[in-house]
Amino acid sequence: MTDFQTLLEFIETETGFATSYYDESYLDRRVSARMRRRGVEEYAGYLTLLEEDDDDERAELLDTLSVNVTEFFRDEKVWTALRDVLLELADTVRSIDIWSAACADGREPYSLAMLALDAGLDPRNVSILATDIDEDALARARAGRYESTRTADISDQLGFLDNPQEYVDREGDRAFVVNDRVKDLVTFERHDLITGDPKSGFDLVACRNVCIYIDKQYKLPILDTVSKSLREGGHLVLGQTETLPGEVKERFEAEDPRIRIYSRVADT
Ligand SMILES: C[S@@+](CC[C@H](N)C(=O)[O-])C[C@H]1O[C@@H](n2cnc3c(N)ncnc32)[C@H](O)[C@@H]1O
Known part of the structure; x- marks a missing residue:
C-alpha cells in the first residue's frame, strides 16, 4: 500500500x-x-x-x-427548461413527486420549490424529497438560511426569479431565509446514493454535480439507483458536465442533450 x-x-x-x-x-x-x-x-x-x-x-x-458547492438556480438555462418540464407534469399527473438527490445545503430543492410556485403550480400537488449523505449539509438545508459571501451573491442567484421576495425573507443586508411556503414543499432525509435503496415512482429526479467527484466505479450504482427511482416517462436532470454511463444509457431518451435532461423509457 x-x-x-x-x-x-x-x-x-x-x-x-x-x-x-x-x-x-x-x-x-x-x-x-x-x-x-x-x-x-x-x-x-x-x-x-x-x-x-x-x-x-x-x-x-x-x-x-466535502464538496457542498451549490447555488440557487445553478446553470440558469437548465431552470428555464425545468419550468417547461414542471408545467407539462402539471398537465399530465395529479401530484408531482420530485427528488433532489445530493441536495447539499438545500439550494437545489428550494429552487425547485420556488420554480413550481412561480410557475403557478398548486402547492398541494407538489412534493420534493431532498437527500444527501452529509448530515451537516442537511442541517443547513433544514434551516434554510443563506448568507452572501465574497464569492456567492445570494441575491444574484435568486435573480432568476422575477419576484424572489415572494419566497425568501431578508435578514439584514446579506442573509436570506427561505419562507414557509417554499419549505413546506420540501422534506429532507439522509440517503447514500451508492449504498442506499432506490426509491420509486418519481416524476423528476435531479442528480447533479455529484458524479463528477465520485470514483468511476460508483457512478453506475448511483445512476442505477436513480433510474430505478423514476417512473416510466419520468425526467432525469444531470449536472452540465455529466453524462450517463453506457450501461444505463438505454434506459433513457435524451430530451435535451445540451442541458442533460433525459426521460426514462420502459425496461425492455
Ligand atoms: C457539489 S454538491 C451538488 C449539490 C447540488 N446537486 C448542485 O448541483 O448544486 C455534491 C453533494 O453530493 C453529496 N454526496 C456525495 N456523495 C454522496 C452519496 N454517496 N450519496 C448522496 N450524496 C452524496 C455531497 O455531500 C454534496 O452535498
Missing part, C-alpha cells in the same frame, strides 16, 4: 469521510492543498500530523474534502 493509500484509509476509518467513494486525483488535489497550508511535503508526515493534531487539522481537512 502506498503512503497516500494508508493516509486515505486513516481518513476513512478515523473521520468517517468515505474516501473510497471519491476519485483519487480529486482527493489528492484536496489533501495536497491542506499539506501545503501546513508546510508538509510527504503523505506520511501529514498522516502523523493528523494523528497528533487531532481535531483541528481533521476538521480543516473534512471541510476541504
Whole structure:
C-alpha cells in the first residue's frame, strides 16, 4: 500500500469521510492543498500530523474534502427548461413527486420549490424529497438560511426569479431565509446514493454535480439507483458536465442533450 493509500484509509476509518467513494486525483488535489497550508511535503508526515493534531487539522481537512458547492438556480438555462418540464407534469399527473438527490445545503430543492410556485403550480400537488449523505449539509438545508459571501451573491442567484421576495425573507443586508411556503414543499432525509435503496415512482429526479467527484466505479450504482427511482416517462436532470454511463444509457431518451435532461423509457 502506498503512503497516500494508508493516509486515505486513516481518513476513512478515523473521520468517517468515505474516501473510497471519491476519485483519487480529486482527493489528492484536496489533501495536497491542506499539506501545503501546513508546510508538509510527504503523505506520511501529514498522516502523523493528523494523528497528533487531532481535531483541528481533521476538521480543516473534512471541510476541504466535502464538496457542498451549490447555488440557487445553478446553470440558469437548465431552470428555464425545468419550468417547461414542471408545467407539462402539471398537465399530465395529479401530484408531482420530485427528488433532489445530493441536495447539499438545500439550494437545489428550494429552487425547485420556488420554480413550481412561480410557475403557478398548486402547492398541494407538489412534493420534493431532498437527500444527501452529509448530515451537516442537511442541517443547513433544514434551516434554510443563506448568507452572501465574497464569492456567492445570494441575491444574484435568486435573480432568476422575477419576484424572489415572494419566497425568501431578508435578514439584514446579506442573509436570506427561505419562507414557509417554499419549505413546506420540501422534506429532507439522509440517503447514500451508492449504498442506499432506490426509491420509486418519481416524476423528476435531479442528480447533479455529484458524479463528477465520485470514483468511476460508483457512478453506475448511483445512476442505477436513480433510474430505478423514476417512473416510466419520468425526467432525469444531470449536472452540465455529466453524462450517463453506457450501461444505463438505454434506459433513457435524451430530451435535451445540451442541458442533460433525459426521460426514462420502459425496461425492455
Ligand atoms: C457539489 S454538491 C451538488 C449539490 C447540488 N446537486 C448542485 O448541483 O448544486 C455534491 C453533494 O453530493 C453529496 N454526496 C456525495 N456523495 C454522496 C452519496 N454517496 N450519496 C448522496 N450524496 C452524496 C455531497 O455531500 C454534496 O452535498
